[in-house]
Each structure stands twice: as structure tokens, then as C-alpha cells.
Amino acid sequence: MFVSRSMIKEVVTISRKTSVLDAQKIMKANRVRHLPVVEEDGRLVGIVTDRDLRSVYPSITLPPEEQQKEMQRLHEYTIEDIMTREVVSIAPTSTIQDALLLIEKTRVGAFPVVDERGVLIGIISVRDLLGAFIKVMGVHEPGTLLGIVVEEKVGELKKIVDVISEEKISLGSILVARYWDQNKRAVFPYLLALNVSRVKKRLQAMGYELIDPLQWHLGQGENGT
Amino acid sequence: MKKTGFMYDQGLLLHDTGSDHPESPERLLAVYSGIRSANFFRLLIPVDAQRIDFKWLETVHNPDYIYYFEEICLSGRTYLDSQDNRMCPDTFDATLLASGGVVNACRMVMEGLIDNAFCAVRPPGHHAGQNFAMGFCFFNHVAIAARYLQKAWGIERVGIVDFDVHHGNGTQRIFEEDPTVFYYSIHQHPTFSFPGTGREFEKGTGAGLGFTLNSPVLPGQSDQAYRRHFEKDLCPAFDSFKPQVILVSCGFDAHEDDDMSDMKVTTDGFSWMIRRICELAQRHGSGRLISVLEGGYCIRRLPELARNHVEILIGC
Ligand SMILES: [Zn+2]
Numbered sequence: 001m002f003v004s005r006s007m008i009k010e011v012v013t014i015s016r017k018t019s020v021l022d023a024q025k026i027m028k029a030n031r032v033r034h035l036p037v038v039e040e041d042g043r044l045v046g047i048v049t050d051r052d053l054r055s056v057y058p059s060i061t062l063p064p065e066e067q068q069k070e071m072q073r074l075h076e077y078t079i080e081d082i083m084t085r086e087v088v089s090i091a092p093t094s095t096i097q098d099a100l101l102l103i104e105k106t107r108v109g110a111f112p113v114v115d116e117r118g119v120l121i122g123i124i125s126v127r128d129l130l131g132a133f134i135k136v137m138g139v140h141e142p143g144t145l146l147g148i149v150v151e152e153k154v155g156e157l158k159k160i161v162d163v164i165s166e167e168k169i170s171l172g173s174i175l176v177a178r179y180w181d182q183n184k185r186a187v188f189p190y191l192l193a194l195n196v197s198r199v200k201k202r203l204q205a206m207g208y209e210l211i212d213p214l215q216w217h218l219g220q221g222e223n224g225t
Numbered sequence: 226m227k228k229t230g231f232m233y234d235q236g237l238l239l240h241d242t243g244s245d246h247p248e249s250p251e252r253l254l255a256v257y258s259g260i261r262s263a264n265f266f267r268l269l270i271p272v273d274a275q276r277i278d279f280k281w282l283e284t285v286h287n288p289d290y291i292y293y294f295e296e297i298c299l300s301g302r303t304y305l306d307s308q309d310n311r312m313c314p315d316t317f318d319a320t321l322l323a324s325g326g327v328v329n330a331c332r333m334v335m336e337g338l339i340d341n342a343f344c345a346v347r348p349p350g351h352h353a354g355q356n357f358a359m360g361f362c363f364f365n366h367v368a369i370a371a372r373y374l375q376k377a378w379g380i381e382r383v384g385i386v387d388f389d390v391h392h393g394n395g396t397q398r399i400f401e402e403d404p405t406v407f408y409y410s411i412h413q414h415p416t417f418s419f420p421g422t423g424r425e426f427e428k429g430t431g432a433g434l435g436f437t438l439n440s441p442v443l444p445g446q447s448d449q450a451y452r453r454h455f456e457k458d459l460c461p462a463f464d465s466f467k468p469q470v471i472l473v474s475c476g477f478d479a480h481e482d483d484d485m486s487d488m489k490v491t492t493d494g495f496s497w498m499i500r501r502i503c504e505l506a507q508r509h510g511s512g513r514l515i516s517v518l519e520g521g522y523c524i525r526r527l528p529e530l531a532r533n534h535v536e537i538l539i540g541c
Contacts, residue, residue, distance in 0.1 A: 142352075142359060142394065142420030168308045194309045194352070194360040194391070194419040197247055197484060213417045213444035213487050 003099055004092035006132040007113050007122035013038045016045060016080040023079055024053050034110040034123065037083050042119040044112050046083030056082055089114045092121060096132050099124060138172030143192040147211030148203060152183050160187060163202050169193045186211060226268075227512065229539045230333055230342030232326040233257050234274035237347050239315035243303065246311050247485060247522045248348060248361040256345045256518060259528025260535050268539060270339050274326035274346075276318070277369070281328055284372035285365055285399060290356040294320075294363060310358045320348055320363045327366040328373050330515050334470070335378045341506070341514040341538050343475075345531070349519040351393030351474045352420060359395065360420060367472050367517050368399045371406050374470055381405060384468025384509075386459065386502050387412070388451075388495075389476020389519040390486040392423025392439065396474065402433040407466045409459050411451060413479070413486050414441040438462050444487035448494030451479075455501050463505045470513040471506040473499070477521030477530045485522045492526065496533045503537060514538070 012030045014023050016037055027035060027050060037046035056077060058070030090099055090111040099111065103126060110125035134140060150156040157176070164171055172190035179186040191199065200210060238250040260266060282291060297305055298317040304310050323346035330342035350367055352360030367385060374380040385400075387393040387410040400406040408429075415421045429437035440454035463471075477495065479488040499516070506514040516538065521527055 139421065142422070144419040145417065145421075170307075193307060195247060196419075198245055 001095050001097070001136075002092065003090055003094045003096065003113055003124055004122070006096065006128050007092070007124040008128065009122050011036060011112075011120060011123045013120065014048075014079055015039070016078065016083065018079045020053060020056050020074060020077040020079065020082065023048060027053065034112075034125070036087075036112045036120050036123060037079055038120050044087060044089060044114050044118060044120045046079070046085050047087045047112060048079060048083050049109070052082050052084065087112060090124065091115070096129060096136070099129050100133070103129070136173060137175070138190050138192070141172050141190075141192055142194075143172050143190050144194065144196045145188055145190050146196065146200070146203075147213065148187045148189070149179055149181075149209040149211060150185050150187055152185055156185075157187060159206065160189065160203065160208070163199055163206070164189060164191060167199050167202070169196065169199060227340040227539055228338070229269055229535065230272040230330050230339035231260065231269040231535065232272035232274060232330050232342060232344040232346070233260075234322055234326060236274060236322045237319050237345075239313070240319035240348055241313035241315065242311035242361075243313075248311075248520075250347075251524055252522065252527060253345060253347050253518075255524045255527035256521075256531040259530070259532040260343075260345070262528075263532045263536065265536055265539055269535070270333075272326060272330045272333060272339070272342055272344070274322045275329060276321045277325035277328055281369055281373045281376075282321075282324060282364065284376060285355060285368045286353075287356040294358065305358045305363065307359070309360055310363065311361075312363075316348070316363070323347065323350075324364045324366045324369050327370050327515065327517050331370050331374055331470075332377070334513050334515060335374070340512050341503075342516065343531075343535050343538055344515065344517045346518050349389075349476070350395070350517070351387055351389060351476075351519050352391070352395045354395040354398050357395075360391065361520075362395060365395050365399065367393075367474050368396050370472055370515060370517070371400070375405065380469050382407070382466060382468050384463055384466060384471045384505070385409065385474065386471060387474035387476070387519070388479065388498055389474050390479035390483070390488055391419050391476070391520060392441075393474055393519075394420045394422045397422070397427065397437055397439075400433065401427075401429050401437055402431045404429075404432050404436045407436045407438070407462065407468060409438045409440075409462060410474075411440040411442060411454050411459070413488055414443050417444045417487065436466070442488065445489060447481070447489035448491055448497065451490055451494055451498060455498065460501070460505065463509065467509040468505075469510045470515070471502060471510060473502060473514065473516035474519045475499075475516045475534065476519035477523070477527060480521070480523055480526055480530065482526050483521065483523040485520065492529055492533065495530055496537060499534050499537045
């Protein structure tokens with residue numbers, strides 16, 4: 001669940017003296033959208049994105065001779081002139097959940113990962129996080145998702161998990177969500193099996209309500225969640 | 226009227242999955258009884274089940290996996306890798322018999338002894354991959370049949386239609402890079418159903434891109450949704466691919482009374498589907514079609530479903 005396990009460790013970096021044009025070539029050649037800027041000792045001092053680099057180009061609405069002049073000046077620009085200095089970075093010991101919340105809050109597409117000395121040790125992008133989340137949810141593993149409504153009280157989850165393990169079914173993941181009824185929770189165990197009829201029957205016999213997948217689908221739409 | 230072959234063997238009942246497993250011998254007995262009691266039964270041409278020649282088995286399955294399955298089976302273990310894949314010491318032989326029967330049906334179609342065939346087999350096959358058992362399946366009969374048709378008879382384009390309610394992930398994986406076998410599957414949406422694959426954007430890879438097509442259907446839908454997808458997805462795809470032979474992964478578990486799914490397909494809905502597939506076979510492959518039983522767990526409905534299915538094969 002830690003960022004260090006999902007981050008990319010071989011990071012393409014540049015220095016503050018790299019020219020804007022070189023940075024652009026490096027970005028293209030490595031097919032990345034974020035270039036962390038580091039000092040010789042590896043400390044992170046900034047970051048540039050593909051958008052930052054694009055915005056340096058002269059506007060095509062300028063008259064041709066102005067454009068020419070601007071293009072000339074482009075050769076003199078270095079990363080230092082355009083990089084973002086207030087980098088939103090994250091620690092290797094941060095969790096995937098931290099990173100997800102940080103994305104939601106900052107709308108940044110990738111976070112440099114820095115250790116306590118400020119040295120860059122990796123980078124984690126939205127894509128890497130999605131991959132980690134897919135793994136956690138077990139979406140790639142073959143299985144069957146159940147939806148069960150439970151009362152909001154202690155021990156309910158344990159009873160469900162007990163039935164699953166008694167039936168010798170591997171549990172891929174389990175998700176607990178707020179249900180549209182205040183005092184209830186919806187539990188979504190992802191079972192790594194095709195044959196889940198016995199689990200279903202036993203849960204129903206214990207008085208649990210299984211969520212009709214159709215309702216579940218429509219209900220989610222109605223709630224706008 | 227067609228010359229329709231029918232493959233069934235009591236040896237397939239020996240595959241014992243223990244009590245409380247939905248993939249039971251009773252399923253096959255229900256399918257058989259529905260066909261056996263029909264008026265048209267005397268018109269059917271028997272297709273023998275026989276142990277498959279390993280030459281054909283190995284066109285799909287890894288020799289290591291075949292050996293592993295046999296070893297575990299003979300050791301007396303009651304399941305292979307997962308409790309889903311329950312077995313008994315007879316399971317390996319029964320599976321060989323099932324695969325061999327399907328290959329035999331293909332041979333008879335190609336020799337012109339029959340026009341089409343229905344193979345009442347178990348265990349099912351479409352979840353099984355090159356080197357794994359999954360979802361009650363050990364060997365992928367339909368995939369083996371496709372390879373057999375290509376290698377033994379030089380068929381260049383095989384079309385597979387899989388209307389089992391679960392996505393045939395094994396079959397898809399085996400052919401996803403292959404432009405000579407078109408895999409079409411219609412199934413309950415993967416978020417709501419095992420095995421969680423078969424999304425619209427899974428369309429094959431590499432040279433096989435465009436030769437896999439999936440129609441996921443949301444829970445609760447019935448005949449209309451299936452019809453719509455057949456007309457919109459399957460028919461145009463097969464009209465341009467022009468399969469010379471069609472193989473059907475015939476699962477009846479999308480039926481409204483089948484508790485393995487949340488789909489609401491009626492008995493008539495299944496008849497409509499097979500009729501439509503027969504038309505495609507007629508148009509592109511001189512009617513050559515081999516239908517192979519996959520899932521279907523409603524013992525009460527299986528007799529009528531199987532009977533209608535075969536009746537349409539004869540009548541088309
Ligand atoms: Zn099925």
C-alpha cells in the first residue's frame with residue numbers, strides 16, 4: 001500500500017541549466033510528461049510538464065517577424081526560467097490512499113517521490129496509482145462480485161468473511177460502502193470463484209439481503225456517486 | 226432438413242464434482258433426456274465420443290499442463306487449483322472423451338457425413354486456457370475444435386459464437402492474437418459476473434486486433450438486448466469475416482430461471498439466437514456448425530432448451 005512499491009524508480013531528470021529545447025527532446029525521446037529538475041546531489045528543485053514546455057512557444061497569432069524573434073529567444077531559455085519551484089512531492093512512506101487524495105486535491109498528474117533529505121528517488125503518476133488500485137481491488141483476477149446489505153453494527157463483516165472462508169473460497173478484496181439507507185452498509189466482497197451459489201444461499205439464510213445488481217446499478221446512478 | 230449429429234456419452238457422467246457443485250452429472254442427464262424424448266431423436270446421427278488424439282489436444286494445451294492435470298487427477302485430489310474445478314479420478318478421462326467427441330463431430334461435418342452437430346459434453350471448456358483450468362473447465366473443447374479444423378482440414382476462417390452467460394476468457398486468450406479465428410462473446414457485464422473479463426474494448430491484440438468482439442450485457446436484460454447485440458455486433462462482424470465453419474459455445478446459463486446469472490433470457494430467446502447463428506453459418510459456411518455445451522445449470526429448463534436447440538439445427 002506504500003507509494004515506494006508502485007512508483008517508477010528510473011526517473012528521467014534534467015538540471016536547471018538544461019535548455020528548454022533540449023528538455024523538449026528529452027521528454028519526447030523518453031515518452032514522459034513530467035521532468036523533475038534535480039541538483040547534482042540529487043535534490044529535487046523543480047519540475048516541468050509538457051504543458052509548461054509548450055507554453056513557452058510563441059503564440060501563432062503573433063505576426064511572423066515577432067514569432068521569429070521569440071523563437072530566437074527560446075534558445076536562451078533554460079529550465080530555470082520556466083520550472084515550477086513549489087513542487088507537490090510525496091514521501092516513499094506515503095500510502096496509495098494519500099496519493100489518491102493528493103491527486104484529487106491538487107489535480108497534479110504525477111508526484112516526484114523524495115526522501116527525507118529532499119533527494120528524488122522516484123516518480124508516481126496517476127497511471128501508476130490506477131494500476132496499484134486495480135491490483136488492490138483484484139480487478140484483473142477472475143472472480144465474482146457480491147453485494148450484501150448489512151446493518152451498521154459490530155461483527156457483521158466477520159460473519160460474512162467466515163462464510164466465505166468456510167466455503168473455501170479465496171477473497172480477492174472487500175469493499176464497504178455507504179448504503180442509501182442511513183443505518184446500513186453495502187459490503188462488496190470480490191470472490192475469486194465462479195461457484196458462489198452456496199455462499200449466496202448461506203448468506204440469505206442468515207438473513208442478509210443480497211443487492212440485486214440491477215438495483216445497484218440504477219441506485220448508484222440516482223445518487224450520482 | 227439437415228443431417229444433424231448428436232454427441233453424448235455416459236462416460237461424461239463419471240466426472241464427479243461432489244455434492245453441492247452446480248456443474249453436476251444431472252445437468253447432462255437433463256440435456257440428454259430433453260433430446261432423447263423428442264420426436265426428432267430418430268433423425269439424429271450419432272457421433273461417438275472417443276479419447277482425443279493428443280496431437281490435437283496439444284494444438285491448444287501445453288503438454289506440461291496436460292500432464293499436471295492427469296497427475297493431480299490420479300492422485301485423488303478433489304480439485305485442480307481452485308474449488309471451482311472439482312474433480313474425481315475419472316475426470317481426466319471424461320475430459321479427454323469430451324474433447325475427442327467434439328473433434329469427431331468436426332471430422333464428420335468436414336467429411337460431409339453430417340451438416341451440423343450438437344455435442345452434449347461436460348466438463349465445459351471455455352474458461353480453460355492453454356495452461357490452466359478455471360471456472361469448472363479443464364480442456365477448451367471449442368478451441369481445440371478450431372485448431373483441428375484449421376490443421377486437419379485447411380479451414381482458413383473459423384468463427385466462434387459464445388453465448389454462455391460468462392465470458393469465455395480461455396477461448397479469447399487462446400485466439401486473441403490470431404486473425405484466423407474470430408471470437409464473439411455475449412455475456413453478463415464483467416463487473417457483475419465471473420470471470421471479470423470481456424469488456425467492449427477487448428478487441429484482440431497484434432495481428433488479431435479486430436478479430437475478438439465482446440458484447441457485455443447489464444444484469445436484468447433479456448431477449449431484446451441479446452437480439453440488439455446480435456444484429457448490431459455479431460452479424461455485421463461475421464458478414465465481413467465470412468467464417469467457413471461456425472463453432473458455438475452453447476451455454477444456457479443466461480436463462481431467466483438459471484440462478485448462476487442475473488440475465489432474463491427466455492427459452493424463445495435462446496431459440497432465436499441459434500436460429501440467427503444457423504443463418505450466418507448457412508450464408509458463409511454452407512451451414513457447417515458445431516455447437517458445444519458449456520454452462521447451463523437450471524435442471525428444470527435444460528431439457529426444453531436442449532430440445533429446441535437441436536430441433537433448430539435439424540430444421541435450418
Ligand atoms: Zn457459464
